[in-house]
Structure formats: structure tokens, C-alpha cells
Amino acid sequence: MTAADIDAGMIEKASSARYSREEVTKNGFVSEEFVTSTFHRKGDDLEVKPEIRERIAFQIADVLDARLISPIERADIVVAQNFLYHLSRKQSRTAFAHLCSLLKPRAALFVDGMDIDLRHSLTGKAGLRPLDYLIPEIHGDALTLRGAPWPWTYWGLERLDIARADWKQRYATIYLRDPPSPAI
Numbered sequence: 001m002t003a004a005d006i007d008a009g010m011i012e013k014a015s016s017a018r019y020s021r022e023e024v025t026k027n028g029f030v031s032e033e034f035v036t037s038t039f040h041r042k043g044d045d046l047e048v049k050p051e052i053r054e055r056i057a058f059q060i061a062d063v064l065d066a067r068l069i070s071p072i073e074r075a076d077i078v079v080a081q082n083f084l085y086h087l088s089r090k091q092s093r094t095a096f097a098h099l100c101s102l103l104k105p106r107a108a109l110f111v112d113g114m115d116i117d118l119r120h121s122l123t124g125k126a127g128l129r130p131l132d133y134l135i136p137e138i139h140g141d142a143l144t145l146r147g148a149p150w151p152w153t154y155w156g157l158e159r160l161d162i163a164r165a166d167w168k169q170r171y172a173t174i175y176l177r178d179p180p181s182p183a184i
Contacts, residue, residue: 082113
């Protein structure tokens with residue numbers, strides 16, 4: 001697994017594999033089962049278990065810079081969570097294209113924290129199909145974290161509307177790229 005961030009401090013922190021309990025559990029969705037299966041207690045801190053840590057490589061990368069993205073190995077799964085909404089629409093388009101360039105021919109893109117109209121448009125244009133898996137539940141979890149200020153803040157999240165004909169493409173956060181069908 002390759003984990004990348006634009007912030008060298010974040011990469012340094014992640015590489016240390018050491019966190020306070022509060023850092024790990026401040027998100028209400030983190031279960032005690034996850035904490036136990038992922039970390040060892042080290043004094044007052046939690047440290048990522050070695051068998052997990054050894055499978056992750058960390059690097060600084062800027063999703064807007066193709067030169068920093070291109071050396072990253074193509075992946076079965078690409079995860080982009082809760083940063084794209086901080087970018088301008090033009091930057092988001094660039095970032096999205098770079099994220100898609102990291103996908104293998106048969107792969108999944110997990111993308112949340114992005115302007116829904118833009119995500120809807122770009123996933124469709126990229127030929128990504130939504131995975132119909134827990135869409136209302138996943139959207140509800142994100143709504144808990146970001147929904148209250150919508151539509152008055154740029155990072156807010158609109159409420160799920162399953163009456164829309166395109167609701168799955170619009171509200172999914174997991175999209176699949178399927179290889180082209182062989183010519184018959």
C-alpha cells in the first residue's frame with residue numbers, strides 16, 4: 001500500500017505509526033475492535049502493529065502535480081477522502097484526472113469529500129460506475145460529519161435524494177472501473 005499526502009508533517013506522523021488514543025478515537029466511527037486489531041499500546045500512546053506497518057510505504061505527493069503522481073504504482077483501489085472539496089473546481093478536475101490515472105484497468109475509486117455535482121459529472125465522464133453498496137448508510141455517515149452547514153458552506157453535504165433517477169451515480173462514494181469488453 002502506498003499512502004501519500006502533500007504535507008510532510010503528516011507523512012512524518014504516519015511514518016512514526018504512533019498516535020495518542022484521542023487522535024485515533026476522536027472520529028466516533030472508530031470502534032474498539034478496530035483499535036485492538038490495529039494497534040499495540042505503548043505507554044499512553046497507540047502504535048500501529050508491525051505486520052500492518054510493514055505493508056505501507058509513505059510518500060509526499062501533490063494530487064495536482066502529474067510529475068509527483070506518475071511514479072506511483074497503479075492500484076486496485078485508490079482512496080481520496082475529504083480533501084477535494086478544499087480545491088477549486090478546476091483543481092478538482094485536475095486532481096480527479098490524476099486519481100483516475102492511478103487506477104488499474106479493473107479497479108475501485110473511493111472518493112468522498114468532493115463537490116457532489118462535480119463528482120457526479122466526472123465519474124460519469126470517466127466511465128466509472130457506482131458500486132451499489134450501502135450508499136445511503138455511507139452518505140449518512142458523511143452527512144453526520146459535514147451535513148449541517150449545507151448549502152451555506154463549501155464543504156457541506158446535501159441530503160440524499162433517492163427520488164432522483166441518477167441517485168446512485170450522484171451519491172455513491174465507491175466507483176468501479178471495468179476493463180473494456182473484448183471485441184466479438
